[in-house]
Amino acid sequence: MATPTPEEVASFYDAVGGEAVFHRIVARFYEEVARDEVLRPLYPEEDLGPAEERLRLFLMQYWGGPHTYSERRGHPRLRMRHAPFAIGPIERDAWLRCMRTAVDEAGLSEEHRRQLWGYLEMAANSLMNSWT
Template sequence: MDGVNEIRRGTLQEQTFYEQVGGEETFRRLVHRFYQGVAEDPLLRPMYPEEDLGPAEERFTLFLIQYWGGPRTYSDTRGHPRLRMRHAPFQVDRAAHDAWLRHMRDAVDELGLAEEHEEQLWRYMTYAAASMINTEG
């Protein structure tokens, strides 16, 4: 009977959100789908001065991976996220907020996460979007 009462390592209680939702692949799918929407959005696309959205997509992917408990590659390469500072050069108003959330909602929906994970992720995304508003309108 040795070990019967031991909790197996790797149970959900010990896993990070990152691991619970499928790790790097899930976050890469999320952000790629999000940027597909951004690429066609007349309000958001001008906020990305790089001709290719690939670098922005990679930065956002690495940020979310780190935030949700995955590898710290983002901080190792870019330092502290300082999200409001990094977004300060852009006028982020309510319309930009709404457009951002519209594309993120599509991306989250396509992941097909368990309801509790989807709700947790969406709460963060709505909070993050609201905190980036820096312009009236």
């Protein structure tokens, strides 16, 4: 099941442990990005800290936490915001590989891990914009 129900989203953020858990997952993800030969060159800024914060705030908001992401960045429009980066199967797979490590190490229950992973796979597929 890739798309969680509204009830699942509403409870997820608190159920997994709130901001601390999203912090841990996204920090771990960016540790992997920093040493990934496919992904690292895509990130325009030398400092990955601001990108880490944007992804963390987005995921917190999506899963029922505070709406700080939209207060700062407006509507997510993720397809538009990814348009400058060529995202084909290689980039998608690299992104999911880094995220898989982060999610697997987060200590979530099997049900929460499955829910989060289903969403991330679906979202990564939906952000592909290049097939070469």
